[in-house]
Amino acid sequence: MDKLVIRGGNPLLGTVRVSGAKNAALPAMAAAILTDEPIILENIPQVRDIETTRKLLAEMGAEVELGYGRAHHRTTISCRNLASPEASYELVKTMRASTLVLGPLVARCGRARVSLPGGCAIGARPIDLHIKGLERLGAEITQEHGYVEARAERLRGAEIVFDKITVTGTEDLLMAATLAEGETVMQNCAREPEVTDLADLLNKMGARIEGAGSPTIRVQGVSKLHGARHRIIPDRIEAATFILAGALTGGDLNVAGCDPNHLGALLQKLREVGVKTAHTAESVRVIGDGELRAADVMTEEYPGFPTDVQAQYMALATQAEGTSVITENIFENRFMHALELVRMGANIRIEGSRAVVRGKTPLSAAAVLASDLRASASLVLAALVADGETIIDRVYHIDRGYEHIEEKLRGVGAQIRRIGEMLPKRAAGGR
Ligand code: UD1
Numbered sequence: 001m002d003k004l005v006i007r008g009g010n011p012l013l014g015t016v017r018v019s020g021a022k023n024a025a026l027p028a029m030a031a032a033i034l035t036d037e038p039i040i041l042e043n044i045p046q047v048r049d050i051e052t053t054r055k056l057l058a059e060m061g062a063e064v065e066l067g068y069g070r071a072h073h074r075t076t077i078s079c080r081n082l083a084s085p086e087a088s089y090e091l092v093k094t095m096r097a098s099t100l101v102l103g104p105l106v107a108r109c110g111r112a113r114v115s116l117p118g119g120c121a122i123g124a125r126p127i128d129l130h131i132k133g134l135e136r137l138g139a140e141i142t143q144e145h146g147y148v149e150a151r152a153e154r155l156r157g158a159e160i161v162f163d164k165i166t167v168t169g170t171e172d173l174l175m176a177a178t179l180a181e182g183e184t185v186m187q188n189c190a191r192e193p194e195v196t197d198l199a200d201l202l203n204k205m206g207a208r209i210e211g212a213g214s215p216t217i218r219v220q221g222v223s224k225l226h227g228a229r230h231r232i233i234p235d236r237i238e239a240a241t242f243i244l245a246g247a248l249t250g251g252d253l254n255v256a257g258c259d260p261n262h263l264g265a266l267l268q269k270l271r272e273v274g275v276k277t278a279h280t281a282e283s284v285r286v287i288g289d290g291e292l293r294a295a296d297v298m299t300e301e302y303p304g305f306p307t308d309v310q311a312q313y314m315a316l317a318t319q320a321e322g323t324s325v326i327t328e329n330i331f332e333n334r335f336m337h338a339l340e341l342v343r344m345g346a347n348i349r350i351e352g353s354r355a356v357v358r359g360k361t362p363l364s365a366a367a368v369l370a371s372d373l374r375a376s377a378s379l380v381l382a383a384l385v386a387d388g389e390t391i392i393d394r395v396y397h398i399d400r401g402y403e404h405i406e407e408k409l410r411g412v413g414a415q416i417r418r419i420g421e422m423l424p425k426r427a428a429g430g431r
Contacts, residue, residue: 037227294322
């Protein structure tokens with residue numbers, strides 16, 4: 001198993017480039033199921049979750065070409081021959097977003113069998129809202145042996161009101177509704193940029209969707225969708241991670257290839273913290289002078305402060321003067337990183353959904369364990385300012401969603417290297 005070894009103390013200087021958004025690429029790949037013509041997706045990130053989705057689609061009989069080059073990261077997916085509309089437990093257990101195939105499969109094939117995802121490190125994360133929505137669209141649902149099975153000759157448009165805002169739930173039902181008969185009106189939808197990006201792709205495929213990015217989305221069902229070419233939006237969570245790294249290390253970092261419009265809540269928070277930022281249409285420059293002030297954060301659905309940046313913000317809060325209260329409103333158990341940060345010298349008390357961080361305390365290197373994707377990023381950030389050499393174990397979590405993080409950080413001055421068993425495979429270009 002790979003480990004990251006990081007020696008702290010270097011400010012990050014220079015330019016780091018952001019990859020395509022994993023969370024936009026995953027539903028876009030699932031959308032290819034909706035048509036028998038090829039879908040070409042550009043700006044695909046080279047991360048493990050994309051590889052998992054490739055396997056998932058290939059197991060169903062899709063042809064998936066995935067190519068990573070200096071200039072292009074591209075996939076071409078053809079779902080002409082979908083032999084088995086199934087997502088196995090083996091794959092779903094490694095990536096919950098596999099459930100995104102449920103809606104498209106039932107819409108295109110009239111049948112889908114998808115493993116229920118089970119427990120998760122950050123909370124219960126059920127998929128009841130996906131299932132309820134599909135039932136509203138006329139699917140017959142059964143659950144047996146850990147699988148959910150959905151059947152419908154043709155889905156019918158309906159009104160769907162989400163009890164709770166769900167990102168992949170909105171995406172799953174949006175895809176299903178494109179091929180339903182008649183109009184679907186979805187209320188209380190997620191407004192994340194990844195939802196809007198998916199709707200843009202679906203409209204290029206011939207869907208008739210209005211209102212994506214707002215709480216109400218209207219879909220006029222069509223009988224067939226066609227092939228399309230689409231460029232995935234930049235990864236706002238990766239961008240936020242680098243911006244926080246620049247601020248935390250007192251660096252001068254240009255985070256290039258991002259969309260500052262997607263980073264509003266973070267940039268506003270950083271102003272409160274006392275970090276200077278400047279942006280163009282496609283980049284954010286962050287200038288940290290090492291003086292950070294505590295500021296409270298509350299995670300919310302977009303456009304609020306993202307739960308996917310909460311862990312990384314906590315690393316910053318350990319180095320801010322004063323007390324920061326961080327409230328996690330989206331997931332019930334998303335503070336695993338706090339305990340590891342405490343092992344590095346942070347003063348953090350967890351009170352239910354709140355973490356009270358008292359700063360600033362010096363951090364010292366330790367052996368730490370990554371528990372999930374964003375928790376791993378938080379530990380990388382803490383290690384960048386810790387005294388000594390931190391060893392982060394279980395970095396396969398970080399490889400799920402960050403493209404070559406050690407190379408990108410090394411390029412802007414971090415002392416970071418990877419050690420572990422996967423080295424021969426990587427040398428052969430396997431990652
Ligand atoms: C997506 C993101 C993830 C991010 C999360 C919240 C992808 C691939 N993943 O995950 O990175 O952290 O949004 O921004 O895009 N819920 C239910 N029933 C459901 C669905 C969700 O109760 O059927 C609950 C969840 O347990 C959670 C909340 O709703 O408490 C929000 O979850 P949701 O938006 O669905 O997260 P994901 O789409 O899984």
